[in-house]
Amino acid sequence: MSYALTEEQQLIQQNAREFTAEYVAPAAGEIDHTGVHPAAIVAKMVEQDFLGIFLPGEFGGAEAGYLSYALIIEEISRVSGAVASILISHASLAAYSIYRYGSAAQKQAFLPALCQGEKVGAFAFTEPGAAPGAGMHKVTAQKEGGSYVLNGRKCYVANGGAAGLYIVFAQTNPEAGAQGISAFIVDSGASGLSTVRTIGKMGLRGCQSAELEFNNVIVPAANLLGAEGAGLAIAAEAQAAASIAEGAMVVGIAQAAMEDAVKYGKQRIQFRRPIASFPAIQTMLAEMAANIHMLRLAVYDAASLLDNGEPFANEAAIIKLFAGRIGQSALIDVIQIEGGYGYSQEMVASRLYRDVKGACLKNSSLDFPEKVIAGNLLA
Ligand SMILES: Cc1cc2nc3c(=O)[nH]c(=O)nc-3n(C[C@H](O)[C@H](O)[C@H](O)COP(=O)(O)OP(=O)(O)OC[C@H]3O[C@@H](n4cnc5c(N)ncnc54)[C@H](O)[C@@H]3O)c2cc1C
Numbered sequence: 001m002s003y004a005l006t007e008e009q010q011l012i013q014q015n016a017r018e019f020t021a022e023y024v025a026p027a028a029g030e031i032d033h034t035g036v037h038p039a040a041i042v043a044k045m046v047e048q049d050f051l052g053i054f055l056p057g058e059f060g061g062a063e064a065g066y067l068s069y070a071l072i073i074e075e076i077s078r079v080s081g082a083v084a085s086i087l088i089s090h091a092s093l094a095a096y097s098i099y100r101y102g103s104a105a106q107k108q109a110f111l112p113a114l115c116q117g118e119k120v121g122a123f124a125f126t127e128p129g130a131a132p133g134a135g136m137h138k139v140t141a142q143k144e145g146g147s148y149v150l151n152g153r154k155c156y157v158a159n160g161g162a163a164g165l166y167i168v169f170a171q172t173n174p175e176a177g178a179q180g181i182s183a184f185i186v187d188s189g190a191s192g193l194s195t196v197r198t199i200g201k202m203g204l205r206g207c208q209s210a211e212l213e214f215n216n217v218i219v220p221a222a223n224l225l226g227a228e229g230a231g232l233a234i235a236a237e238a239q240a241a242a243s244i245a246e247g248a249m250v251v252g253i254a255q256a257a258m259e260d261a262v263k264y265g266k267q268r269i270q271f272r273r274p275i276a277s278f279p280a281i282q283t284m285l286a287e288m289a290a291n292i293h294m295l296r297l298a299v300y301d302a303a304s305l306l307d308n309g310e311p312f313a314n315e316a317a318i319i320k321l322f323a324g325r326i327g328q329s330a331l332i333d334v335i336q337i338e339g340g341y342g343y344s345q346e347m348v349a350s351r352l353y354r355d356v357k358g359a360c361l362k363n364s365s366l367d368f369p370e371k372v373i374a375g376n377l378l379a
Pocket of ligand 1: 089122123124125126127130155156157158159201204209358359361362363
């Protein structure tokens with residue numbers, strides 16, 4: 001599909017395909033098996049400028065745009081959802097938040113290290129037991145002189161434990177409820193910040209998820225991102241940007257699964273014919289291909305909106321809604337086509353199924369996508 005990709009975007013896509021074939025594909029099974037952050041592959045992605053691919057050159061980025069980034073995510077996801085997930089948490093959530101809401105000094109201080117891979121970024125929003133700011137472990141930030149003191153717990157933080165920098169959402173004004181949440185840039189080496197545990201997951205297993213504890217962590221007031229109370233707006237925009245990338249992730253995973261099913265369907269003989277000749281199999285493949293095509297168009301379109309500085313929250317919600325529906329159904333159909341073999345760990349479909357479920361759950365937008373889309377319709 002061309003989608004009027006520029007020559008540069010096509011080269012980036014081709015380069016990402018060659019990169020993943022050479023470095024990511026051989027390690028994908030092992031990454032899934034061990035569930036350990038693949039630092040060597042992240043280092044290789046740094047060499048390719050993937051970590052700051054859409055960020056401005058003045059901060060060490062490649063300035064290639066969000067659509068180019070989405071193309072890279074799609075290619076990586078074809079072979080490893082976990083590696084794509086690492087990049088999304090780093091780029092769409094952590095780096096993007098600073099790029100969009102950081103002061104000039106904060107961008108200068110933090111973006112170069114993120115672009116050059118000196119620090120991997122992570123986004124600490126979710127809290128154990130209840131919605132952020134509502135439960136007994138909520139993270140609070142108390143202002144004391146020129147600093148804030150953070151206490152509480154975050155859970156499910158992707159890249160947790162491997163990251164060098166966290167965007168942490170904490171309540172600066174508990175009386176204001178969700179409107180009292182602020183965002184902070186926190187160095188992973190800050191005293192009092194510890195990884196309580198890594199959380200085992202069914203998929204995206206090399207993208208470590210951690211529970212973090214903040215025990216009187218002192219954060220300079222200069223690391224407040226945006227204004228006090230702006231946390232929800234920052235989280236909403238970053239999560240919308242991440243939804244576009246997660247849509248690209250679902251496209252990549254589903255495309256890989258479909259190609260596997262086509263190959264299998266041509267080879268597998270039943271009743272003296274390849275199973276791909278049966279109408280029931282062709283119907284599943286055709287629906288899969290149509291859905292992947294539509295989702296890909298939606299992803300490229302939303303990424304282009306972001307690149308053009310236009311609003312993209314509605315399109316990101318549409319992607320989230322559609323990707324959630326078609327990603328899992330594609331993988332269930334692929335396993336059906338591949339029969340008992342598809343269900344076995346000898347075939348790649350079972351890993352892709354576990355990964356696509358994670359891609360759809362990874363970062364819920366603050367509101368359900370249906371609510372965002374209907375809200376825009378009814379406004
Ligand atoms: C792979 C992965 C990576 C993640 N990475 C990160 C990360 O980097 N940083 C981070 O902060 N978090 C991360 N998360 C956490 C993720 O953002 C949360 O899991 C998500 O926000 C949902 O929150 P929850 O798990 O508490 O579910 P809940 O909000 O408790 O939802 C549980 C169920 O209840 C339903 N539900 C909830 N509210 C309503 C309602 N009002 N009406 C009807 N139904 C409702 C939901 O749809 C769902 O089915 C990650 C999660 C996964 C799976």
